[in-house]
Amino acid sequence: MKILARSGAARTLSPKELVNLATDCVDLLQLHCPPQQVFYMPEVFDILDDFVKAGKIRHYGVSVEKVEEALKAIEFPGVQSVQIIFNMFRQRPSELFFAQARRRRVGILARLPLSSGMLTGKLTRSSTFSPEDHRAFNRHGEAFDRGETFSGVDYETGLAAVEALRPLTPAGATLGQMALRWILMFPEVTCAIPGAKRASQAEENIAAASLPALPKKTMAAIAAIYAGQIRPQVHQRW
Numbered sequence: 001m002k003i004l005a006r007s008g009a010a011r012t013l014s015p016k017e018l019v020n021l022a023t024d025c026v027d028l029l030q031l032h033c034p035p036q037q038v039f040y041m042p043e044v045f046d047i048l049d050d051f052v053k054a055g056k057i058r059h060y061g062v063s064v065e066k067v068e069e070a071l072k073a074i075e076f077p078g079v080q081s082v083q084i085i086f087n088m089f090r091q092r093p094s095e096l097f098f099a100q101a102r103r104r105r106v107g108i109l110a111r112l113p114l115s116s117g118m119l120t121g122k123l124t125r126s127s128t129f130s131p132e133d134h135r136a137f138n139r140h141g142e143a144f145d146r147g148e149t150f151s152g153v154d155y156e157t158g159l160a161a162v163e164a165l166r167p168l169t170p171a172g173a174t175l176g177q178m179a180l181r182w183i184l185m186f187p188e189v190t191c192a193i194p195g196a197k198r199a200s201q202a203e204e205n206i207a208a209a210s211l212p213a214l215p216k217k218t219m220a221a222i223a224a225i226y227a228g229q230i231r232p233q234v235h236q237r238w
Helices: 015-020 036-040 042-053 067-073 097-104 155-168 175-184 199-210 216-234
Strands: 026-032 057-063 079-085 107-111 189-192
Touching: 026 042, 026 079, 036 067, 042 057, 057 067, 057 107, 067 079, 067 097, 079 097, 097 107, 155 175, 155 216, 175 189, 175 199
Parallel strands: 026 057, 057 079, 079 107, 107 189
Antiparallel strands: none
């Protein structure tokens, strides 16, 4: 399964920082959701190109909030990867961006693949979250982009959509595994980056790679649930 990635913010890479990272060269450095104006500042990407030429990093990419930012980012030839929210609740990237990324040979890292845990199917109306958990304080974008919490989907709407998705889960698999396998049905995706607090969760995520390809009828049913229940809330926002 294509699961692995880390992102960071670029400014300078000092010798001390490279020592702290225990490496002479960073394999992939990503700007993490920079302000939108950065995508219109070629000098930022010129600096990253200089890092590559100096041997401090091998590749660089960006993490974005919106499809429009992703499309702008890949206009810079040095951008090798784009990390973007993509899951069964956020399907817009597959409409246009994926084709453009494939044409430019840019890797895609699917962020928030389980929609803040909603697509595990383990959350309920009575679920509670600690005060420092963004799922408690950022449901309406109070602290940062709303799309980072439950993919921007209203909590009750998300729970209802999960119940519609649950019967589609392949035998012997979990809903979370189906959500990951759905992402991997798109050949443009390089990797998915689910979080895990316990080893058992990481093992469950990895096991999704062994699932057979989802049938066409399942993919169509997932698309229909998105179109009917989720799309009106999120599609044109991100």
